[in-house]
Amino acid sequence: MWPEEDHTGPLGLAVSGGPDSLALLLLAHVAFPDRCAVASVDHGLRPEAAGEVAMVERVCASLDVPFTALKVAVPRGNLQAGAREARYRALAEWAQSEGLGAVATAHHAEDQAETLMMRLARGSGLSGLAGVRAATTMPGCDIALVRPLLSFRRAELEALVAASGIEPVRDPSNTDESFDRVRMRGHLAGLDWLDAEPLARSAQHLAEAWRAIEWYAQIDWEEMVFEDADGDGSRCYRYYANVPRAIQVETVRRIVASLGGEVSRSEAGRAADRLWRGENASLGGVLAKAGIERMERLGLEMRVWRFRAEPPRTRH
Incomplete structure:
Protein backbone atom coordinates (compact mmCIF):
# COMPACT_ATOMS: atom_id res chain seq x y z
CA MET A 1 0.00 0.00 0.00
CA TRP A 2 2.99 2.29 0.67
CA PRO A 3 5.80 0.71 -1.37
CA GLU A 4 9.28 0.84 0.14
CA GLU A 5 10.61 2.72 -2.90
CA ASP A 6 8.11 5.52 -2.20
CA HIS A 7 9.29 6.09 1.38
CA THR A 8 10.67 9.56 0.66
CA GLY A 9 9.75 10.93 4.09
CA PRO A 10 8.09 10.00 7.37
CA LEU A 11 4.61 8.51 7.50
CA GLY A 12 2.05 11.01 8.72
CA LEU A 13 -0.84 9.75 10.83
CA ALA A 14 -4.20 11.46 11.24
CA VAL A 15 -5.14 10.69 14.84
CA SER A 16 -8.36 11.98 16.41
CA GLY A 17 -8.06 10.17 19.73
CA GLY A 18 -10.77 7.63 18.93
CA PRO A 19 -9.98 3.92 19.21
CA ASP A 20 -9.48 3.43 15.46
CA SER A 21 -6.90 6.17 15.01
CA LEU A 22 -5.13 5.33 18.27
CA ALA A 23 -4.78 1.75 17.01
CA LEU A 24 -3.29 3.17 13.79
CA LEU A 25 -0.76 5.11 15.88
CA LEU A 26 0.21 2.06 17.95
CA LEU A 27 0.61 -0.19 14.90
CA ALA A 28 2.54 2.40 12.88
CA HIS A 29 4.85 3.10 15.82
CA VAL A 30 5.85 -0.58 15.78
CA ALA A 31 6.02 -0.92 11.98
CA PHE A 32 7.89 2.37 11.34
CA PRO A 33 9.84 3.25 14.49
CA ASP A 34 11.26 6.79 14.39
CA ARG A 35 9.58 7.35 11.01
CA CYS A 36 6.12 8.58 12.03
CA ALA A 37 4.56 11.95 12.73
CA VAL A 38 1.06 12.68 14.02
CA ALA A 39 -1.45 15.46 13.43
CA SER A 40 -4.72 15.88 15.27
CA VAL A 41 -7.42 18.23 13.96
CA ASP A 42 -9.70 20.42 16.07
CA HIS A 43 -12.72 21.30 13.91
CA GLY A 44 -13.98 23.83 16.43
CA LEU A 45 -17.37 22.12 16.59
CA ARG A 46 -17.28 20.85 20.20
CA PRO A 47 -15.76 22.37 23.35
CA GLU A 48 -14.23 18.98 24.21
CA ALA A 49 -12.20 18.87 21.01
CA ALA A 50 -9.25 20.88 22.34
CA GLY A 51 -8.90 18.45 25.26
CA GLU A 52 -9.01 15.48 22.88
CA VAL A 53 -6.21 16.97 20.79
CA ALA A 54 -4.21 17.48 23.99
CA MET A 55 -4.78 13.83 24.92
CA VAL A 56 -3.36 12.69 21.58
CA GLU A 57 -0.37 14.97 22.14
CA ARG A 58 0.28 13.27 25.51
CA VAL A 59 0.11 9.80 23.93
CA CYS A 60 2.54 10.89 21.21
CA ALA A 61 4.90 12.32 23.83
CA SER A 62 4.90 8.99 25.65
CA LEU A 63 5.85 7.25 22.40
CA ASP A 64 8.34 9.96 21.36
CA VAL A 65 6.38 10.62 18.16
CA PRO A 66 6.38 14.17 16.70
CA PHE A 67 2.99 15.83 17.08
CA THR A 68 1.21 18.78 15.43
CA ALA A 69 -2.15 20.25 16.45
CA LEU A 70 -4.24 21.61 13.57
CA LYS A 71 -7.21 23.95 13.89
CA VAL A 72 -9.73 24.35 11.07
CA ALA A 73 -12.93 26.28 10.42
CA VAL A 74 -15.88 24.29 9.06
CA PRO A 75 -18.26 26.16 6.74
CA ARG A 76 -22.00 26.05 7.23
CA GLY A 77 -24.03 23.47 5.37
CA ASN A 78 -23.36 19.75 5.31
CA LEU A 79 -21.43 19.50 8.57
CA GLN A 80 -19.74 16.15 8.05
CA ALA A 81 -18.77 16.87 4.43
CA GLY A 82 -17.47 20.32 5.36
CA ALA A 83 -15.47 18.95 8.27
CA ARG A 84 -13.98 16.26 6.06
CA GLU A 85 -12.91 18.75 3.37
CA ALA A 86 -11.40 21.13 5.92
CA ARG A 87 -9.61 18.27 7.68
CA TYR A 88 -8.03 16.84 4.52
CA ARG A 89 -7.01 20.30 3.32
CA ALA A 90 -5.25 20.97 6.63
CA LEU A 91 -3.61 17.52 6.62
CA ALA A 92 -2.35 18.08 3.06
CA GLU A 93 -0.79 21.42 4.04
CA TRP A 94 0.79 19.79 7.10
CA ALA A 95 2.18 16.92 5.04
CA GLN A 96 3.76 19.29 2.56
CA SER A 97 5.26 21.53 5.24
CA GLU A 98 6.73 18.54 7.10
CA GLY A 99 8.04 16.76 4.00
CA LEU A 100 6.04 13.62 4.68
CA GLY A 101 6.12 10.67 2.31
CA ALA A 102 2.48 9.69 2.90
CA VAL A 103 -0.45 10.27 5.24
CA ALA A 104 -2.43 7.38 6.73
CA THR A 105 -5.97 7.40 8.09
CA ALA A 106 -7.67 4.75 10.22
CA HIS A 107 -10.60 3.71 8.01
CA HIS A 108 -11.47 0.06 8.68
CA ALA A 109 -13.76 -2.68 7.33
CA GLU A 110 -16.93 -1.32 8.96
CA ASP A 111 -16.23 2.14 7.54
CA GLN A 112 -15.87 0.58 4.11
CA ALA A 113 -19.09 -1.43 4.45
CA GLU A 114 -21.06 1.62 5.60
CA THR A 115 -19.72 3.68 2.71
CA LEU A 116 -20.66 1.01 0.18
CA MET A 117 -24.20 0.64 1.51
CA MET A 118 -24.78 4.41 1.69
CA ARG A 119 -23.67 4.82 -1.91
CA LEU A 120 -25.77 1.88 -3.06
CA ALA A 121 -28.76 3.57 -1.43
CA ARG A 122 -28.00 6.73 -3.43
CA GLY A 123 -27.61 4.89 -6.73
CA SER A 124 -23.92 5.77 -7.08
CA GLY A 125 -21.91 4.70 -10.10
CA LEU A 126 -18.88 2.44 -10.08
CA SER A 127 -16.51 5.18 -8.93
CA GLY A 128 -18.62 5.76 -5.82
CA LEU A 129 -19.22 2.07 -5.17
CA ALA A 130 -15.47 1.50 -5.12
CA GLY A 131 -15.77 3.01 -1.65
CA VAL A 132 -12.89 4.27 0.46
CA ARG A 133 -9.70 3.95 -1.59
CA ALA A 134 -6.84 1.98 -0.07
CA ALA A 135 -4.41 4.39 -1.70
CA THR A 136 -4.87 7.73 -3.43
CA THR A 137 -3.31 11.20 -3.09
CA MET A 138 -3.88 14.09 -0.73
CA PRO A 139 -6.05 16.91 -2.12
CA GLY A 140 -4.06 19.58 -3.91
CA CYS A 141 -0.75 17.69 -3.89
CA ASP A 142 0.85 14.40 -4.93
CA ILE A 143 1.57 13.07 -1.42
CA ALA A 144 0.14 9.56 -0.99
CA LEU A 145 -2.95 9.05 1.17
CA VAL A 146 -3.15 5.47 2.45
CA ARG A 147 -5.69 3.50 4.48
CA PRO A 148 -3.79 0.48 5.83
CA LEU A 149 -6.54 -0.75 8.18
CA LEU A 150 -9.31 -1.52 5.67
CA SER A 151 -9.00 -5.25 6.37
CA PHE A 152 -9.28 -4.74 10.16
CA ARG A 153 -12.52 -4.96 12.10
CA ARG A 154 -13.56 -2.23 14.51
CA ALA A 155 -13.55 -4.67 17.44
CA GLU A 156 -9.95 -5.71 16.70
CA LEU A 157 -8.76 -2.10 16.81
CA GLU A 158 -10.66 -1.37 20.03
CA ALA A 159 -9.16 -4.46 21.65
CA LEU A 160 -5.65 -3.37 20.67
CA VAL A 161 -6.13 0.06 22.27
CA ALA A 162 -7.71 -1.44 25.39
CA ALA A 163 -4.72 -3.77 25.79
CA SER A 164 -2.39 -0.77 25.65
CA GLY A 165 -4.10 0.83 28.62
CA ILE A 166 -4.99 4.00 26.71
CA GLU A 167 -8.51 5.35 27.21
CA PRO A 168 -9.79 6.59 23.82
CA VAL A 169 -12.13 9.53 23.35
CA ARG A 170 -15.70 8.96 22.21
CA ASP A 171 -17.03 11.48 19.68
CA PRO A 172 -20.78 11.92 20.34
CA SER A 173 -21.38 12.52 16.63
CA ASN A 174 -20.71 8.81 16.13
CA THR A 175 -24.01 8.06 17.85
CA ASP A 176 -26.00 11.02 16.46
CA GLU A 177 -28.70 9.54 14.24
CA SER A 178 -29.20 12.81 12.41
CA PHE A 179 -26.20 11.69 10.33
CA ASP A 180 -26.75 9.22 7.48
CA ARG A 181 -23.67 7.19 8.37
CA VAL A 182 -24.77 6.66 11.96
CA ARG A 183 -28.20 5.46 10.81
CA MET A 184 -26.59 3.09 8.30
CA ARG A 185 -24.30 1.78 11.04
CA GLY A 186 -27.36 0.96 13.14
CA HIS A 187 -29.10 -0.78 10.24
CA LEU A 188 -26.05 -2.95 9.53
CA ALA A 189 -25.68 -3.84 13.21
CA GLY A 190 -29.25 -5.14 13.21
CA LEU A 191 -28.69 -7.47 10.24
CA ASP A 192 -26.71 -10.45 11.48
CA TRP A 193 -26.67 -12.01 7.99
CA LEU A 194 -25.01 -8.93 6.43
CA ASP A 195 -21.41 -8.79 7.62
CA ALA A 196 -18.98 -5.93 7.14
CA GLU A 197 -16.07 -8.09 5.99
CA PRO A 198 -17.61 -9.45 2.75
CA LEU A 199 -19.11 -6.01 2.04
CA ALA A 200 -15.64 -4.51 2.35
CA ARG A 201 -14.26 -7.19 0.01
CA SER A 202 -16.95 -6.32 -2.52
CA ALA A 203 -15.89 -2.68 -2.36
CA GLN A 204 -12.31 -3.81 -2.99
CA HIS A 205 -13.40 -5.76 -6.08
CA LEU A 206 -15.31 -2.71 -7.33
CA ALA A 207 -12.21 -0.59 -6.75
CA GLU A 208 -10.20 -2.98 -8.92
CA ALA A 209 -12.83 -2.67 -11.66
CA TRP A 210 -12.68 1.10 -11.35
CA ARG A 211 -8.89 1.06 -11.75
CA ALA A 212 -9.38 -0.88 -14.99
CA ILE A 213 -11.77 1.82 -16.24
CA GLU A 214 -9.27 4.54 -15.31
CA TRP A 215 -6.56 2.67 -17.22
Missing part, protein backbone atom coordinates in the same frame (compact mmCIF):
# COMPACT_ATOMS: atom_id res chain seq x y z
CA TYR A 216 -8.79 2.31 -20.31
CA ALA A 217 -9.87 5.96 -20.07
CA GLN A 218 -6.22 7.04 -20.13
CA ILE A 219 -5.70 5.08 -23.35
CA ASP A 220 -8.89 6.60 -24.81
CA TRP A 221 -7.59 10.08 -24.01
CA GLU A 222 -4.19 9.40 -25.55
CA GLU A 223 -5.41 7.69 -28.72
CA MET A 224 -8.84 9.14 -29.50
CA VAL A 225 -8.70 12.79 -28.38
CA PHE A 226 -6.99 15.45 -30.48
CA GLU A 227 -6.47 19.11 -29.68
CA ASP A 228 -7.34 21.49 -32.51
CA ALA A 229 -7.72 25.23 -32.93
CA ASP A 230 -10.88 26.97 -34.05
CA GLY A 231 -10.87 29.60 -36.75
CA ASP A 232 -10.44 32.28 -34.09
CA GLY A 233 -7.45 30.45 -32.61
CA SER A 234 -9.27 29.19 -29.50
CA ARG A 235 -8.59 25.66 -28.26
CA CYS A 236 -11.00 22.88 -29.07
CA TYR A 237 -10.93 19.09 -28.93
CA ARG A 238 -11.96 16.36 -31.33
CA TYR A 239 -12.98 13.08 -29.68
CA TYR A 240 -13.58 9.89 -31.66
CA ALA A 241 -16.04 8.21 -29.31
CA ASN A 242 -16.32 4.48 -29.87
CA VAL A 243 -15.94 2.99 -26.38
CA PRO A 244 -18.36 1.88 -23.63
CA ARG A 245 -20.29 4.68 -21.93
CA ALA A 246 -18.30 4.48 -18.69
CA ILE A 247 -15.13 5.33 -20.61
CA GLN A 248 -16.85 8.10 -22.58
CA VAL A 249 -17.92 9.75 -19.32
CA GLU A 250 -14.33 9.90 -18.03
CA THR A 251 -13.00 11.25 -21.33
CA VAL A 252 -15.74 13.88 -21.61
CA ARG A 253 -14.98 15.06 -18.05
CA ARG A 254 -11.28 15.31 -18.88
CA ILE A 255 -11.95 17.31 -22.05
CA VAL A 256 -14.23 19.71 -20.20
CA ALA A 257 -11.61 20.13 -17.46
CA SER A 258 -8.95 20.85 -20.10
CA LEU A 259 -11.17 23.65 -21.41
CA GLY A 260 -11.50 25.15 -17.96
CA GLY A 261 -14.84 23.63 -16.92
CA GLU A 262 -15.92 21.11 -14.33
CA VAL A 263 -18.76 18.60 -14.48
CA SER A 264 -19.95 15.65 -12.44
CA ARG A 265 -20.04 12.15 -13.85
CA SER A 266 -23.83 12.25 -14.02
CA GLU A 267 -23.69 15.50 -16.05
CA ALA A 268 -21.00 14.07 -18.33
CA GLY A 269 -23.10 10.91 -18.75
CA ARG A 270 -26.18 12.86 -19.81
CA ALA A 271 -24.09 14.84 -22.30
CA ALA A 272 -22.54 11.63 -23.68
CA ASP A 273 -26.02 10.15 -24.15
CA ARG A 274 -27.12 13.20 -26.14
CA LEU A 275 -23.98 13.16 -28.26
CA TRP A 276 -24.33 9.41 -28.90
CA ARG A 277 -27.81 10.10 -30.30
CA GLY A 278 -26.31 12.72 -32.62
CA GLU A 279 -27.53 15.70 -30.58
CA ASN A 280 -25.40 18.60 -29.40
CA ALA A 281 -24.78 19.28 -25.72
CA SER A 282 -23.68 22.06 -23.40
CA LEU A 283 -21.95 21.32 -20.09
CA GLY A 284 -19.61 23.09 -17.71
CA GLY A 285 -19.21 26.10 -19.97
CA VAL A 286 -18.31 23.88 -22.93
CA LEU A 287 -20.22 23.30 -26.16
CA ALA A 288 -20.10 19.83 -27.73
CA LYS A 289 -21.23 18.99 -31.25
CA ALA A 290 -21.83 15.49 -32.59
CA GLY A 291 -20.90 14.31 -36.05
CA ILE A 292 -19.51 11.47 -38.16
CA GLU A 293 -16.04 11.62 -39.69
CA ARG A 294 -13.52 9.26 -41.18
CA MET A 295 -10.58 8.55 -38.90
CA GLU A 296 -7.73 8.13 -41.34
CA ARG A 297 -5.49 6.19 -38.96
CA LEU A 298 -8.09 3.41 -38.71
CA GLY A 299 -9.72 3.92 -42.09
CA LEU A 300 -13.18 3.92 -40.49
CA GLU A 301 -16.18 6.22 -40.29
CA MET A 302 -16.62 7.03 -36.59
CA ARG A 303 -18.62 9.21 -34.27
CA VAL A 304 -16.69 12.38 -33.56
CA TRP A 305 -17.58 14.87 -30.85
CA ARG A 306 -16.10 18.37 -31.01
CA PHE A 307 -15.71 20.42 -27.86
CA ARG A 308 -14.98 24.13 -27.46
CA ALA A 309 -15.45 26.64 -24.66
CA GLU A 310 -18.72 28.54 -24.84
CA PRO A 311 -18.26 32.17 -25.88
CA PRO A 312 -18.70 34.65 -23.03
CA ARG A 313 -22.27 35.78 -22.55
CA THR A 314 -23.01 39.36 -23.54
CA ARG A 315 -25.20 41.59 -21.47
CA HIS A 316 -27.27 44.44 -22.78
Whole structure:
Protein backbone atom coordinates (compact mmCIF):
# COMPACT_ATOMS: atom_id res chain seq x y z
CA MET A 1 0.00 0.00 0.00
CA TRP A 2 2.99 2.29 0.67
CA PRO A 3 5.80 0.71 -1.37
CA GLU A 4 9.28 0.84 0.14
CA GLU A 5 10.61 2.72 -2.90
CA ASP A 6 8.11 5.52 -2.20
CA HIS A 7 9.29 6.09 1.38
CA THR A 8 10.67 9.56 0.66
CA GLY A 9 9.75 10.93 4.09
CA PRO A 10 8.09 10.00 7.37
CA LEU A 11 4.61 8.51 7.50
CA GLY A 12 2.05 11.01 8.72
CA LEU A 13 -0.84 9.75 10.83
CA ALA A 14 -4.20 11.46 11.24
CA VAL A 15 -5.14 10.69 14.84
CA SER A 16 -8.36 11.98 16.41
CA GLY A 17 -8.06 10.17 19.73
CA GLY A 18 -10.77 7.63 18.93
CA PRO A 19 -9.98 3.92 19.21
CA ASP A 20 -9.48 3.43 15.46
CA SER A 21 -6.90 6.17 15.01
CA LEU A 22 -5.13 5.33 18.27
CA ALA A 23 -4.78 1.75 17.01
CA LEU A 24 -3.29 3.17 13.79
CA LEU A 25 -0.76 5.11 15.88
CA LEU A 26 0.21 2.06 17.95
CA LEU A 27 0.61 -0.19 14.90
CA ALA A 28 2.54 2.40 12.88
CA HIS A 29 4.85 3.10 15.82
CA VAL A 30 5.85 -0.58 15.78
CA ALA A 31 6.02 -0.92 11.98
CA PHE A 32 7.89 2.37 11.34
CA PRO A 33 9.84 3.25 14.49
CA ASP A 34 11.26 6.79 14.39
CA ARG A 35 9.58 7.35 11.01
CA CYS A 36 6.12 8.58 12.03
CA ALA A 37 4.56 11.95 12.73
CA VAL A 38 1.06 12.68 14.02
CA ALA A 39 -1.45 15.46 13.43
CA SER A 40 -4.72 15.88 15.27
CA VAL A 41 -7.42 18.23 13.96
CA ASP A 42 -9.70 20.42 16.07
CA HIS A 43 -12.72 21.30 13.91
CA GLY A 44 -13.98 23.83 16.43
CA LEU A 45 -17.37 22.12 16.59
CA ARG A 46 -17.28 20.85 20.20
CA PRO A 47 -15.76 22.37 23.35
CA GLU A 48 -14.23 18.98 24.21
CA ALA A 49 -12.20 18.87 21.01
CA ALA A 50 -9.25 20.88 22.34
CA GLY A 51 -8.90 18.45 25.26
CA GLU A 52 -9.01 15.48 22.88
CA VAL A 53 -6.21 16.97 20.79
CA ALA A 54 -4.21 17.48 23.99
CA MET A 55 -4.78 13.83 24.92
CA VAL A 56 -3.36 12.69 21.58
CA GLU A 57 -0.37 14.97 22.14
CA ARG A 58 0.28 13.27 25.51
CA VAL A 59 0.11 9.80 23.93
CA CYS A 60 2.54 10.89 21.21
CA ALA A 61 4.90 12.32 23.83
CA SER A 62 4.90 8.99 25.65
CA LEU A 63 5.85 7.25 22.40
CA ASP A 64 8.34 9.96 21.36
CA VAL A 65 6.38 10.62 18.16
CA PRO A 66 6.38 14.17 16.70
CA PHE A 67 2.99 15.83 17.08
CA THR A 68 1.21 18.78 15.43
CA ALA A 69 -2.15 20.25 16.45
CA LEU A 70 -4.24 21.61 13.57
CA LYS A 71 -7.21 23.95 13.89
CA VAL A 72 -9.73 24.35 11.07
CA ALA A 73 -12.93 26.28 10.42
CA VAL A 74 -15.88 24.29 9.06
CA PRO A 75 -18.26 26.16 6.74
CA ARG A 76 -22.00 26.05 7.23
CA GLY A 77 -24.03 23.47 5.37
CA ASN A 78 -23.36 19.75 5.31
CA LEU A 79 -21.43 19.50 8.57
CA GLN A 80 -19.74 16.15 8.05
CA ALA A 81 -18.77 16.87 4.43
CA GLY A 82 -17.47 20.32 5.36
CA ALA A 83 -15.47 18.95 8.27
CA ARG A 84 -13.98 16.26 6.06
CA GLU A 85 -12.91 18.75 3.37
CA ALA A 86 -11.40 21.13 5.92
CA ARG A 87 -9.61 18.27 7.68
CA TYR A 88 -8.03 16.84 4.52
CA ARG A 89 -7.01 20.30 3.32
CA ALA A 90 -5.25 20.97 6.63
CA LEU A 91 -3.61 17.52 6.62
CA ALA A 92 -2.35 18.08 3.06
CA GLU A 93 -0.79 21.42 4.04
CA TRP A 94 0.79 19.79 7.10
CA ALA A 95 2.18 16.92 5.04
CA GLN A 96 3.76 19.29 2.56
CA SER A 97 5.26 21.53 5.24
CA GLU A 98 6.73 18.54 7.10
CA GLY A 99 8.04 16.76 4.00
CA LEU A 100 6.04 13.62 4.68
CA GLY A 101 6.12 10.67 2.31
CA ALA A 102 2.48 9.69 2.90
CA VAL A 103 -0.45 10.27 5.24
CA ALA A 104 -2.43 7.38 6.73
CA THR A 105 -5.97 7.40 8.09
CA ALA A 106 -7.67 4.75 10.22
CA HIS A 107 -10.60 3.71 8.01
CA HIS A 108 -11.47 0.06 8.68
CA ALA A 109 -13.76 -2.68 7.33
CA GLU A 110 -16.93 -1.32 8.96
CA ASP A 111 -16.23 2.14 7.54
CA GLN A 112 -15.87 0.58 4.11
CA ALA A 113 -19.09 -1.43 4.45
CA GLU A 114 -21.06 1.62 5.60
CA THR A 115 -19.72 3.68 2.71
CA LEU A 116 -20.66 1.01 0.18
CA MET A 117 -24.20 0.64 1.51
CA MET A 118 -24.78 4.41 1.69
CA ARG A 119 -23.67 4.82 -1.91
CA LEU A 120 -25.77 1.88 -3.06
CA ALA A 121 -28.76 3.57 -1.43
CA ARG A 122 -28.00 6.73 -3.43
CA GLY A 123 -27.61 4.89 -6.73
CA SER A 124 -23.92 5.77 -7.08
CA GLY A 125 -21.91 4.70 -10.10
CA LEU A 126 -18.88 2.44 -10.08
CA SER A 127 -16.51 5.18 -8.93
CA GLY A 128 -18.62 5.76 -5.82
CA LEU A 129 -19.22 2.07 -5.17
CA ALA A 130 -15.47 1.50 -5.12
CA GLY A 131 -15.77 3.01 -1.65
CA VAL A 132 -12.89 4.27 0.46
CA ARG A 133 -9.70 3.95 -1.59
CA ALA A 134 -6.84 1.98 -0.07
CA ALA A 135 -4.41 4.39 -1.70
CA THR A 136 -4.87 7.73 -3.43
CA THR A 137 -3.31 11.20 -3.09
CA MET A 138 -3.88 14.09 -0.73
CA PRO A 139 -6.05 16.91 -2.12
CA GLY A 140 -4.06 19.58 -3.91
CA CYS A 141 -0.75 17.69 -3.89
CA ASP A 142 0.85 14.40 -4.93
CA ILE A 143 1.57 13.07 -1.42
CA ALA A 144 0.14 9.56 -0.99
CA LEU A 145 -2.95 9.05 1.17
CA VAL A 146 -3.15 5.47 2.45
CA ARG A 147 -5.69 3.50 4.48
CA PRO A 148 -3.79 0.48 5.83
CA LEU A 149 -6.54 -0.75 8.18
CA LEU A 150 -9.31 -1.52 5.67
CA SER A 151 -9.00 -5.25 6.37
CA PHE A 152 -9.28 -4.74 10.16
CA ARG A 153 -12.52 -4.96 12.10
CA ARG A 154 -13.56 -2.23 14.51
CA ALA A 155 -13.55 -4.67 17.44
CA GLU A 156 -9.95 -5.71 16.70
CA LEU A 157 -8.76 -2.10 16.81
CA GLU A 158 -10.66 -1.37 20.03
CA ALA A 159 -9.16 -4.46 21.65
CA LEU A 160 -5.65 -3.37 20.67
CA VAL A 161 -6.13 0.06 22.27
CA ALA A 162 -7.71 -1.44 25.39
CA ALA A 163 -4.72 -3.77 25.79
CA SER A 164 -2.39 -0.77 25.65
CA GLY A 165 -4.10 0.83 28.62
CA ILE A 166 -4.99 4.00 26.71
CA GLU A 167 -8.51 5.35 27.21
CA PRO A 168 -9.79 6.59 23.82
CA VAL A 169 -12.13 9.53 23.35
CA ARG A 170 -15.70 8.96 22.21
CA ASP A 171 -17.03 11.48 19.68
CA PRO A 172 -20.78 11.92 20.34
CA SER A 173 -21.38 12.52 16.63
CA ASN A 174 -20.71 8.81 16.13
CA THR A 175 -24.01 8.06 17.85
CA ASP A 176 -26.00 11.02 16.46
CA GLU A 177 -28.70 9.54 14.24
CA SER A 178 -29.20 12.81 12.41
CA PHE A 179 -26.20 11.69 10.33
CA ASP A 180 -26.75 9.22 7.48
CA ARG A 181 -23.67 7.19 8.37
CA VAL A 182 -24.77 6.66 11.96
CA ARG A 183 -28.20 5.46 10.81
CA MET A 184 -26.59 3.09 8.30
CA ARG A 185 -24.30 1.78 11.04
CA GLY A 186 -27.36 0.96 13.14
CA HIS A 187 -29.10 -0.78 10.24
CA LEU A 188 -26.05 -2.95 9.53
CA ALA A 189 -25.68 -3.84 13.21
CA GLY A 190 -29.25 -5.14 13.21
CA LEU A 191 -28.69 -7.47 10.24
CA ASP A 192 -26.71 -10.45 11.48
CA TRP A 193 -26.67 -12.01 7.99
CA LEU A 194 -25.01 -8.93 6.43
CA ASP A 195 -21.41 -8.79 7.62
CA ALA A 196 -18.98 -5.93 7.14
CA GLU A 197 -16.07 -8.09 5.99
CA PRO A 198 -17.61 -9.45 2.75
CA LEU A 199 -19.11 -6.01 2.04
CA ALA A 200 -15.64 -4.51 2.35
CA ARG A 201 -14.26 -7.19 0.01
CA SER A 202 -16.95 -6.32 -2.52
CA ALA A 203 -15.89 -2.68 -2.36
CA GLN A 204 -12.31 -3.81 -2.99
CA HIS A 205 -13.40 -5.76 -6.08
CA LEU A 206 -15.31 -2.71 -7.33
CA ALA A 207 -12.21 -0.59 -6.75
CA GLU A 208 -10.20 -2.98 -8.92
CA ALA A 209 -12.83 -2.67 -11.66
CA TRP A 210 -12.68 1.10 -11.35
CA ARG A 211 -8.89 1.06 -11.75
CA ALA A 212 -9.38 -0.88 -14.99
CA ILE A 213 -11.77 1.82 -16.24
CA GLU A 214 -9.27 4.54 -15.31
CA TRP A 215 -6.56 2.67 -17.22
CA TYR A 216 -8.79 2.31 -20.31
CA ALA A 217 -9.87 5.96 -20.07
CA GLN A 218 -6.22 7.04 -20.13
CA ILE A 219 -5.70 5.08 -23.35
CA ASP A 220 -8.89 6.60 -24.81
CA TRP A 221 -7.59 10.08 -24.01
CA GLU A 222 -4.19 9.40 -25.55
CA GLU A 223 -5.41 7.69 -28.72
CA MET A 224 -8.84 9.14 -29.50
CA VAL A 225 -8.70 12.79 -28.38
CA PHE A 226 -6.99 15.45 -30.48
CA GLU A 227 -6.47 19.11 -29.68
CA ASP A 228 -7.34 21.49 -32.51
CA ALA A 229 -7.72 25.23 -32.93
CA ASP A 230 -10.88 26.97 -34.05
CA GLY A 231 -10.87 29.60 -36.75
CA ASP A 232 -10.44 32.28 -34.09
CA GLY A 233 -7.45 30.45 -32.61
CA SER A 234 -9.27 29.19 -29.50
CA ARG A 235 -8.59 25.66 -28.26
CA CYS A 236 -11.00 22.88 -29.07
CA TYR A 237 -10.93 19.09 -28.93
CA ARG A 238 -11.96 16.36 -31.33
CA TYR A 239 -12.98 13.08 -29.68
CA TYR A 240 -13.58 9.89 -31.66
CA ALA A 241 -16.04 8.21 -29.31
CA ASN A 242 -16.32 4.48 -29.87
CA VAL A 243 -15.94 2.99 -26.38
CA PRO A 244 -18.36 1.88 -23.63
CA ARG A 245 -20.29 4.68 -21.93
CA ALA A 246 -18.30 4.48 -18.69
CA ILE A 247 -15.13 5.33 -20.61
CA GLN A 248 -16.85 8.10 -22.58
CA VAL A 249 -17.92 9.75 -19.32
CA GLU A 250 -14.33 9.90 -18.03
CA THR A 251 -13.00 11.25 -21.33
CA VAL A 252 -15.74 13.88 -21.61
CA ARG A 253 -14.98 15.06 -18.05
CA ARG A 254 -11.28 15.31 -18.88
CA ILE A 255 -11.95 17.31 -22.05
CA VAL A 256 -14.23 19.71 -20.20
CA ALA A 257 -11.61 20.13 -17.46
CA SER A 258 -8.95 20.85 -20.10
CA LEU A 259 -11.17 23.65 -21.41
CA GLY A 260 -11.50 25.15 -17.96
CA GLY A 261 -14.84 23.63 -16.92
CA GLU A 262 -15.92 21.11 -14.33
CA VAL A 263 -18.76 18.60 -14.48
CA SER A 264 -19.95 15.65 -12.44
CA ARG A 265 -20.04 12.15 -13.85
CA SER A 266 -23.83 12.25 -14.02
CA GLU A 267 -23.69 15.50 -16.05
CA ALA A 268 -21.00 14.07 -18.33
CA GLY A 269 -23.10 10.91 -18.75
CA ARG A 270 -26.18 12.86 -19.81
CA ALA A 271 -24.09 14.84 -22.30
CA ALA A 272 -22.54 11.63 -23.68
CA ASP A 273 -26.02 10.15 -24.15
CA ARG A 274 -27.12 13.20 -26.14
CA LEU A 275 -23.98 13.16 -28.26
CA TRP A 276 -24.33 9.41 -28.90
CA ARG A 277 -27.81 10.10 -30.30
CA GLY A 278 -26.31 12.72 -32.62
CA GLU A 279 -27.53 15.70 -30.58
CA ASN A 280 -25.40 18.60 -29.40
CA ALA A 281 -24.78 19.28 -25.72
CA SER A 282 -23.68 22.06 -23.40
CA LEU A 283 -21.95 21.32 -20.09
CA GLY A 284 -19.61 23.09 -17.71
CA GLY A 285 -19.21 26.10 -19.97
CA VAL A 286 -18.31 23.88 -22.93
CA LEU A 287 -20.22 23.30 -26.16
CA ALA A 288 -20.10 19.83 -27.73
CA LYS A 289 -21.23 18.99 -31.25
CA ALA A 290 -21.83 15.49 -32.59
CA GLY A 291 -20.90 14.31 -36.05
CA ILE A 292 -19.51 11.47 -38.16
CA GLU A 293 -16.04 11.62 -39.69
CA ARG A 294 -13.52 9.26 -41.18
CA MET A 295 -10.58 8.55 -38.90
CA GLU A 296 -7.73 8.13 -41.34
CA ARG A 297 -5.49 6.19 -38.96
CA LEU A 298 -8.09 3.41 -38.71
CA GLY A 299 -9.72 3.92 -42.09
CA LEU A 300 -13.18 3.92 -40.49
CA GLU A 301 -16.18 6.22 -40.29
CA MET A 302 -16.62 7.03 -36.59
CA ARG A 303 -18.62 9.21 -34.27
CA VAL A 304 -16.69 12.38 -33.56
CA TRP A 305 -17.58 14.87 -30.85
CA ARG A 306 -16.10 18.37 -31.01
CA PHE A 307 -15.71 20.42 -27.86
CA ARG A 308 -14.98 24.13 -27.46
CA ALA A 309 -15.45 26.64 -24.66
CA GLU A 310 -18.72 28.54 -24.84
CA PRO A 311 -18.26 32.17 -25.88
CA PRO A 312 -18.70 34.65 -23.03
CA ARG A 313 -22.27 35.78 -22.55
CA THR A 314 -23.01 39.36 -23.54
CA ARG A 315 -25.20 41.59 -21.47
CA HIS A 316 -27.27 44.44 -22.78
